Amino acid sequence: MSRVLFFINHCLFLAVVLTWQPSAAAEADYFNVIEKLHVNLLRSYNNQIRPVINHTDALNVELSMRLTSFNFDELQSRFSAIGFFLMSWKDPRFTWSPAEYEGLTTIYLPNEKIWKPDFEVYNSYGLLSKERAFASINVLINNDGTVIWVPMSNMVSICAPDATYYPFDSVTCTTKIGSWTHNALQINIIPKNNETTVDISELINKRMSEWNIKSTQVSVEVKKYDCCTEPYQSLTMKFTIQRSLSTTITIPTIVIMVLILATFFIPPAMDAKLIVGVFNLALLCGYLLYFKAVLPAGNENTPLIVSFYNGSLVVVISSILSTILSLRWTRLSKSVSPPTFIRSCLSGRIGTILGVSHKYTSNNLLVAKELTEKVSQQFVHDDGESQEIEIKQAWTNISVALERIMLFIYFSFIAFHVISFLG
Structure with missing residues (x-):
């Protein structure tokens, strides 16, 4: 009887080992593929170089924003727009054949290891070195070289109120986003899907704020500054807000x-x-x-x-x-x-x-x-x-x-x- 029980236990152990080994092997293969792709993509990558084939080419960066919250401090003339941006561009150094990597078509990388557009708020309320507009979020990279970055953002800009018609007043606050060092000939900003308004479908403080969003407007502006001969582009977002405490x-x-x-x-x-x-x-x-x-x-x-x-x-x-x-x-x-x-x-x-x-x-x-x-x-x-x-x-x-x-x-x-x- 004891021999029979020993034989049954031995068979069960072999079954568990045989079924576990392929799964463990598959998991090990997946990690190996990810690590191999990660190493190959970043082996000779320099995140200080703009990702274009020819240095005279402009890099198209698609940009859109989804607003989740906002705040307007009229005593300090400060407008805060909180939400997340959807940015995408092509980096030819991030292309691979999925067949060589077990059909893998996407990979996530830390954003600090790759090149990103140096977007800042032009009319920022605070110093650029102290108040960064975009949070540190990983990027998604497709095998065709498309880089997708969706960082959370807290853009604090200057907005002077006009309280002449208080408490029936409204104010239009403008936030300008653009590259701090690259001109319009190097980075071309394109509103995603040719959007002309900011998406406010996920706004969470519609009923809690003293101010309500009345309308939004998105446009791309090109301007020349006294310091430079080249024009600079900026994504200009206008938020018209109405006081709700009349x-x-x-x-x-x-x-x-x-x-x-x-x-x-x-x-x-x-x-x-x-x-x-x-x-x-x-x-x-x-x-x-x-x-x-x-x-x-x-x-x-x-x-x-x-x-x-x-x-x-x-x-x-x-x-x-x-x-x-x-x-x-x-x-x-x-x-x-x-x-x-x-x-x-x-x-x-x-x-x-x-x-x-x-x-x-x-x-x-x-x-x-x-x-x-x-x-x-x-x-x-x-x-x-x-x-x-x-x-x-x-x-x-x-x-x-x-x-x-x-x-x-x-x-x-x-x-x-x-x-x-x-x-």
């Missing part, structure tokens, strides 16, 4: 505007008018400080919304001063009559336009009623009391006239800024 700013602005307008319909002699005015003043100052923190200081034009808040601040301060004077006039002025020329103006066409030509206006009925009740209760009908009522009424009319003039100015101010935003 409601966060517009709704509070509308509320503040309504509060300011409401103060003009409160009778001048009421303390509530002064309280609401001070509250509006605090809101305006708070938002102006906010704009100072979030908007770039070097903006060429003053943002319209900042201009609107500045003008509103002037109107609110003027309204507060007018209210203080009105309270003083109606409560303390008992014998000092307003200047005659002011009373004559308000009793004429100007007063009619402002609605204060009548002796008692709707805005000062409360004051008149209080004075009338006071007179009725005291049963005083002498000329002095009547004169006091008339003087207070005149001062009240002046206060109402000032308020309505400021209301007209503020309405005009609002209309101007609305038209500017829409235009």
Whole structure:
């Protein structure tokens, strides 16, 4: 029995050995083929030499980008485009017959061992030696000499914002990619598949960013620089981005505007008018400080919304001063009559336009009623009391006239800024 078991175990061992050896041998052959091809391709290869047969020939480099993320720091005028590039070119030194290498048609090599186009961001925000545009990624090489390199890229370029129409503003940021040393006669940049836009199908921060991609544009530009006689090529990518926080700013602005307008319909002699005015003043100052923190200081034009808040601040301060004077006039002025020329103006066409030509206006009925009740209760009908009522009424009319003039100015101010935003 023991001999039978020994025979069975021996047979199983032989079966395992016989089945394993071909697989191990095949794996060893694969590694040998890869190593042989690797050695043969790089044996006399110099990665400092441009891969062309004739030195006068231009090397065609196909180039395209797929954007995965972006960031715009308007305070520092910095635009970052993150994604990966698809580059391809022909290197005649990387050709082989697949039949000589067990049918192998592709191989991966470290990118630092082969020649690559020295592409950099022309309008880079940082120094080239510190902020490299392309990551170190292996290259794929086909047996016909086609080299495919798909590096991840973080291109940081200068982009000056224009916040004139904040928060409805948009800005076009331009990123230029090109060879730093090879001119257009040595490297010819070709957009892959003649693409005219950047692929944003894999953009991951469409909903998380303050800015949205509105449109993109890709073109090849040729330019001559003062340093050199030969032209240089660059792939120019334009990203037009739109701010997406308009409601966060517009709704509070509308509320503040309504509060300011409401103060003009409160009778001048009421303390509530002064309280609401001070509250509006605090809101305006708070938002102006906010704009100072979030908007770039070097903006060429003053943002319209900042201009609107500045003008509103002037109107609110003027309204507060007018209210203080009105309270003083109606409560303390008992014998000092307003200047005659002011009373004559308000009793004429100007007063009619402002609605204060009548002796008692709707805005000062409360004051008149209080004075009338006071007179009725005291049963005083002498000329002095009547004169006091008339003087207070005149001062009240002046206060109402000032308020309505400021209301007209503020309405005009609002209309101007609305038209500017829409235009």
